[in-house]
Amino acid sequence: MRARELERLLTAHGVSPAKMDGVTRELRASGRLPKGGRGTNAPRISPKEAATTLIAVAGSSKANEANSRLDKLEPLRSSLPRKAPQTLIDSLTAFLGDEAAFERLLEVRIARTRRRASFHFRDGTVEEFLPAKPDGRRDRFYVEGILPAALLQLVARAMDESGDITGSGNRDARAINRSPGRGKS
Numbered sequence: 001m002r003a004r005e006l007e008r009l010l011t012a013h014g015v016s017p018a019k020m021d022g023v024t025r026e027l028r029a030s031g032r033l034p035k036g037g038r039g040t041n042a043p044r045i046s047p048k049e050a051a052t053t054l055i056a057v058a059g060s061s062k063a064n065e066a067n068s069r070l071d072k073l074e075p076l077r078s079s080l081p082r083k084a085p086q087t088l089i090d091s092l093t094a095f096l097g098d099e100a101a102f103e104r105l106l107e108v109r110i111a112r113t114r115r116r117a118s119f120h121f122r123d124g125t126v127e128e129f130l131p132a133k134p135d136g137r138r139d140r141f142y143v144e145g146i147l148p149a150a151l152l153q154l155v156a157r158a159m160d161e162s163g164d165i166t167g168s169g170n171r172d173a174r175a176i177n178r179s180p181g182r183g184k185s
Contacts, residue, residue: 001158002042003033006050009158013151015057022063023056030067047159051092054155058110058145059117072115076129088117088129095119096156108147 007020027033032052036043045053052074056066059073076088086094092108095101103122110117117129 001045001050001155001161003028003045003049003053004042005158006045006053006155009154010053010057010151013154019063020057023060023066024053026063026066027053027056027070032067032070047096047156048089048093050155050159051089051096054092054147054152055089055110055117058108058147059112060145061112061143069112072131073110073117076115076117076131079128079130091119091127091129092152095152096159099153099156099160102149102153102156105149105152107149108152109144110147112143112145114142 003024007017007024011017011020024033028035033045033049034043052070055073056070060066060069074087074089078086078088078091088110095105095108106120106122108117108119115131119127119129121127
């Protein structure tokens with residue numbers, strides 16, 4: 001999958017084109033997304049880069065704050081006891097690589113005004129991702145971006161298909177490749 005394909009997929013599912021373009025520009029400028037050619041020569045993105053883009057889109061209100069929000073959100077640690085604590089970016093990357101995980105997942109919520117994220121599962125359990133030091137500030141409104149499991153599953157399928165998001169047989173995925181500027185044929 002290329003970054004532009006991910007952009008088209010997210011804009012087809014409600015992210016404004018201006019925000020999407022601004023976020024990916026910010027991520028390229030900071031080195032979080034690869035730079036390169038255009039079209040078929042554009043570099044492919046990894047699942048971790050796709051997860052980074054998803055966190056930036058859901059976790060920032062404006063495109064120009066994507067990098068600063070990522071600096072705060074990526075290192076959040078899971079509240080579940082494990083042998084090795086897992087970060088938000090590692091967990092989301094793992095979900096994008098595990099098709100069976102989407103049967104359990106309902107949605108991912110990423111805070112835009114605090115350092116916090118959570119995975120909500122269909123059975124009612126919640127895995128929270130919090131900073132190592134608790135944030136004692138409680139005087140701000142709590143705003144979050146939501147990534148539904150269905151959208152994450154579309155991204156995962158597109159990653160699996162080596163960038164050919166039209167081959168899935170999914171009508172929503174086929175519509176993503178259509179350019180809104182072309183006339184009807």
